[in-house]
Every structure is written in C-alpha cells, then in structure tokens.
Amino acid sequence: MVNGEKIGFIGGGNMAEAFINGLLNAGARTENIRFFEPNHDRRQHIAETYGVQAADDNRELVEWAGAVVLAIKPQIVKEVLRPLHGIFTRDKLLISILAGVSTRTIEGLLGGEPRVVRAMPNTPALVDAAASAICRGSYVEEGDMEHAAGLFRSVGTVHEVAEDQMDAVTGLSGSGPAYVFTVIEALAAAGVQQGLRLDVAHELALQTVYGAAKLVKETGEHPALLREKVCSPGGTTIAAIRTLEERGLRASLMEAVAVATRRSEELGRE
C-alpha cells in the first residue's frame, strides 16, 4: 500500500485481523489503520492487540479512509452497504474480500462510479503466507490494481485474474487451507492408529506437509516428479499411492473444489 495511506476495515473479524496484523508487520503505522466492528469483544480485542482505533460507525470510517477493505460476511452485504450509498467518492478505493459477491453488485449498492477491486485471500495471511487473487471492477483507475496488489503482497502472494475466475479461486485457495488442515489431522490420526503418540504423530504430519510444500516451492519442480523421487521401486510409497488413487483422493479434491466454487457462485446470487 502507499506509505501513509489511511486504510479502514469494515468488519473486525478473522480476515480483517489477519490483514491488520500483516500491514503492521509490513511497516504500516497504527494511526493509519482504523476499523468498525459492532461486536464489543471483537472490537476490544482488535483495538487492544494491535493498537488501532475503532471508528464509531462505518460511515465515519469511510469518510476518514483512502482505501476501505470490506471484510464482512457476504450474507449481510446489502444491509451494510446500503446505508453507505453515495459516500464512496472517486478519491476512495474499496477492496472487497467477500466470497461470491461480484464487483457489479457492490458498485450498484454504492452508487455512482466507485473504484472497486474484488479479492480472495486466505487465512495464512495471519502468518504472511496468504495466496490471494484480485480482479478489477468497472471503474478502477490506473494504478488501483497495483495499489490493491500491494496490500495482498504484504501478507503473501497475489495474482490478478478475470472476475469470472474468482469463484474458482474461492473454491481452490480461499477455502483450500481447510482442506489441508483436514489432511494434517487425518495423517496424524493415521499415525496414532499405527501406534505413534499423538504429539509425535501431529508434529510428523505437520512438518511433512510443510516440508513437501516448501520443496515444491523452492525447487520449482513439478509435484509429480518430486513424488516419483519418494517412490522406491517395489517400496512403501508406491503401495500407498495406489491406495490413494483407488480410494479417489484426486477425484475427491476435484469435487470438493467444484462444490466450493458452486457455493461461491450461489452466495453471489443470495
């Protein structure tokens, strides 16, 4: 983000917290970040943990900010944005991280020709390892995409995609951390079943997933090639891989991403 820019968060939930944390780690100043959050406990938690100021309401927040991150649940987008109709003047940029909700819907709710960027980050933003994608609204200005990309880069990686790909991004990387958490949990359970202590099994499962991802990232090698290097002829791994293929791990993941993509599309129609 531009140094010294005022960034406001509508909503102080999990994702807003991840970004506030990431921005501060990246050198943003506390006085340049504000948020509005109606839940008292969350408001207090964010204000006290990060030393950032809570606004009294969303209108006050938007009037103060240069860039606004919309971080509420998609189901309440209409009730939250309708009262803000007309106050998103051309000097403000709105970045929405809502699953499913199109830039066209948001632009319609805000009125006029608001500068809107739609984004889909994920929770590893909390540890500066988010995978995010962004797409442009109808009225963005030159520089807005790079500007928004800077926010997401401060907590991980970012790609620009066409808006018709955002639901697929949501199904893959937006929801994806939950799939991987399930894999870690299942591997640990499998280790326990084979007689390992839970703490040892959990640590082995976690480090294996972390190490495998790091190996793909740092070598740049295709995962299939890296997998071949683990599979000794007639050995343990190829026996396990055959079982995973027979039980449909690949098809299960493809179907999971398809279902999540469709759910994202539905959220946009609700």
Ligand SMILES: NC(=O)C1=CN([C@@H]2O[C@H](COP(=O)(O)OP(=O)(O)OC[C@H]3O[C@@H](n4cnc5c(N)ncnc54)[C@H](O)[C@@H]3O)[C@@H](O)[C@H]2O)C=CC1
């Ligand atoms: N949790 C995730 O992994 C991801 C979530 N998203 C999207 O981010 C958005 C936020 O998700 P979370 O942070 O997980 O949800 P959350 O439920 O933790 O946060 C939403 C916050 O908005 C607050 N809120 C309710 N009414 C409000 C109002 N009128 N004004 C301001 N704030 C209000 C709620 O009290 C709550 O703290 C959702 O639209 C979701 O689709 C995107 C990527 C990943």
Ligand SMILES: O=C(O)[C@@H]1CCC=N1
């Ligand atoms: O589950 C959800 O709807 C949100 C969007 C992506 C991750 N969490």
